[in-house]
Amino acid sequence: MSDxxxxxxxxxxxxxxxxxxxxxxxDKKSYTCGDCEEIAELSQxxxxxxxxxxxxANLLNSEKDGRFVLVSLNKKTLEAFCDSILDLTNKI
Amino acid sequence: MSDxxxxxxxxxxxxxxxxxxxxxxxDKKSYTCGDCEEIAELSQxxxxxxxxxxxxANLLNSEKDGRFVLVSLNKKTLEAFCDSILDLTNKI
DNA sequence: CCGACATATTCATAAATTTCAATATATGAA
DNA sequence: TTCATATATTGAAATTTATGAATATGTCGG
Numbered sequence: 628m629s630d631x632x633x634x635x636x637x638x639x640x641x642x643x644x645x646x647x648x649x650x651x652x653x654d655k656k657s658y659t660c661g662d663c664e665e666i667a668e669l670s671q672x673x674x675x676x677x678x679x680x681x682x683x684a685n686l687l688n689s690e691k692d693g694r695f696v697l698v699s700l701n702k703k704t705l706e707a708f709c710d711s712i713l714d715l716t717n718k719i
Numbered sequence: 720m721s722d723x724x725x726x727x728x729x730x731x732x733x734x735x736x737x738x739x740x741x742x743x744x745x746d747k748k749s750y751t752c753g754d755c756e757e758i759a760e761l762s763q764x765x766x767x768x769x770x771x772x773x774x775x776a777n778l779l780n781s782e783k784d785g786r787f788v789l790v791s792l793n794k795k796t797l798e799a800f801c802d803s804i805l806d807l808t809n810k811i
Numbered sequence: 812c813c814g815a816c817a818t819a820t821t822c823a824t825a826a827a828t829t830t831c832a833a834t835a836t837a838t839g840a841a
Numbered sequence: 842t843t844c845a846t847a848t849a850t851t852g853a854a855a856t857t858t859a860t861g862a863a864t865a866t867g868t869c870g871g
Contacts, residue, residue: 630738637733642859643726650722653810660818670861675819677859694817694868702808709801716794718745734829752848762831767849769829786838786847 628711636708639684644669645677649686649700657690657697720803728800731776736761737769741778741792749782749789 640646644667651666652658664674678698681687685704690697732738736759743758744750756766770790773779777796782789 630735630742634733634735634738637729637738641726641730641733643722644859646722646726646729649807653807661816669859671818672820672862673860679819696818700807705804705808709804712797712801715741715745715792716797736829753846761829763848764832764850765830771849783838788848 628707633708633711636684636686636704639680639686642677642680644674645681648674648677649681652687652698653700657699659695659697661695663698720799725800725803728776728778728796731772731778734769734772736766737773740766740769741773744779744790745792749791751787751789753787755790 640649648663648666652663660671660675660678663678664671667674667677669677678687678689682689682698685701687698688701690699732741740755740758744755752763752767752770755770756763759766759769761769770779770781774781774790777793779790780793782791
């Protein structure tokens, strides 16, 4: 993973609202953006903004379902991110 | 690990200068703050600021050696951070 | 088509972050 | 003690980020 990509993912993870959303959506198969508003307890535009950051970092998959957008965790990105971190520790 | 602690570590990792410093200091046993200035190619106060953020997130150990401060990677923090991420993926 | 709803975008504001010059502190050497 | 060096802190400017009101877009049901 490139340094830029690593930093982008870390930045996406570095906000408590976004982390709360990620933690919550691991439990169910799919969540709508509206579900995420309830989790975050913030306005719709703000949550939409946070979801975009998570999506741009490839931490979320999204899928249209009529009027809804269903989001789910992108496991591969999280695993690749972990691998990059463990690369640091394994060099010691 | 608490959510606050997770977010603090992610924030510390979410800057390219800080990530570059962390990557570099895995190679040698110990680095001085001056070494980190060379790595970062930024002013001394700026690097000192970045090192403080890494230290506050427990990503760096530091040890005084006369006039110098030697910094090294805190492997345990990185591993605990990874564990928290993998907790997310394992719930899917 | 129209009204209701889900999500995205624009715009403005407030807060946080990055950066460095200047300065302070601390330590070793002469 | 005095000077030179290593690091920390302060203060200020520029940039980025988080937030929400207003608005736009898109989709379903009638």
